[in-house]
Amino acid sequence: MAKSKKNHIEEFDKCDFTPIFDYLEREKEKRKAMSKEEKQRLKEEKLQLEEKYGFCYLDGRKQKVGNFRIEPPGLFRGRGKHPKTGSLKLRVQPEQVTINIGKDAKIPEPPAGHSWNKVIHDNTVTWLATWKENVNENIKYVFLAANSTLKGQSDFKKFEKARELKDIVAKIREDYNRDMKSKITAIRQRATAMYFIDRLALRAGNEKKEGEEADTVGCCSLRFEHIKLGPSNVVHFDFLGKDSIRYQNTVTVEVQVYKNLKVFRRHSETEKDQLFDRVNTQELNKHLSSYMEGLTAKVFRTYNASHTFQEQLKNTPVSGTVNEKILAYNRANREVAILCNHQRTISKTFDNQMNRIEDKIRALKYQKMRLKKTILTLDPKLKKKRPELDEPESDLGEDWCEEYEKHLEEKEKEKYRKKFEKDNDKRKEEGKKPLPESELNAQLKEAEEKTKQFAKERKTGKIDVKKSQTVEKVEVQIEKTDERIKAANLTKVEKEENKTTALGTSKINYIDPRISAAWCYKYDVPIDKIFNKSLRDKFKWAMEVDKDWEF
DNA sequence: AGCACCACTTAGGAGGCAAAAT
């Protein structure tokens, strides 16, 4: 890098990272090979470190610190097409770090031979330490953890602010619908931008430094290249948002919005031009603050997320099982995640997982098919009365059935072989003669016969019924199988729907936790089914609400 | 008005670990 006068790596293909990879693999193996005691000791050391550095006292109360381990040196990656990807991120030295601590508190010792940049006593900010990172020259901080009272208070304030918006949102909508026809372009643009922020939950879209950051946009920084106008008021959005996550959406917009977009386009020169060239986030937020103190674009995301969630929760089945209620909860959560465009990359094993579920469903359907045939064998007269018993199961091809029967056979054979081996080991120990091979062979033959029998039964529809079976008993078995098919299908649907949608971000940042708490009380769902330990901790300020509490 | 700077929230991925499935 020094020779080429480049300050960052451009082609990673030309780097050989295998020594680093191998080293890490070896370390992993070492850890794996450790004895229980060693692992325990390591764990305790870690805990000790956390006890020492992981807590602080705020107004006399012990609080957890969020990120007390400073960033180690490495190669900066960044998200998306970041111009600085591959830059060397240097080690942060104590001399760069400013400590913020109470006047009378004991100042933490810097590492031996080093000193802090500064020690200050500013109680108007929440950070405990700060430094500047060398790649983007961003200021970094050590803050308190999410479960601290300080963060809890500001969370509470955030949601209260969003609830305040509820009372004036109708007026704001009325205003921007009116302003949409304003003769003044800036106002017209602002109204159109407001429409996007409110109805599509777009982020504000501050300006970014060209060439120093990834080219991503929000509402105010949208360019014409990011939208396509279709027929009948349809607008296609396609742009990279925060973290270079792609936002793709096709929306039928209000007539006036559509008209405005056309007009703005006509007055522009190229696709690279800003859609709202006379609007920026500061002005837009200033306008919003005239409605209500502290109202900004971001409040709309919080408001719409929480509002949508509460509305969606109305689909909870009152008399359903806890699982069905949780499914409804997750559905509501998912609606919000989709609204906010919270995505995740498809897991490497997704297709695999999907195939397994489908196989499981087919296996259940196969069972059901045999059960139905059993009933008809027991009582052939039912064929006329209940034609559904004679109908084939969906998705169960002839080939699949044959393969599945073969699979069952193999499994059974394997079971026999294992048992045979185990029995003989035992006999050997007891000094007995081993069982003859012929015994095993007879069992294997039996398994083969069973497969033939299954195939025959499947073709003729006549099942070799056990004496104890009755129509009623089989009926119950079918019901149970149906339930299992239903449950497996639900898992499949959820998995499919969660393929690219991340629920966590909206749950942690956008949905007022009091909605969830009230919902739990109202529908009698234990709160730990929807909030894990750390979320319950983070949201402890929200736990004591009435079951009828509303956002 | 335009900016640099600052403080804070929001964001998705990696990896570890425990529970569930096989």
Place this chain on the structure above:
DNA sequence: ATTTTGCCTCCTAAGTGGTGCT
């Protein structure tokens, strides 16, 4: 007993939005 999965914690980048200076 072993493998798979799914949840959780950690990590730090990338946003939003405020302030104060020129």
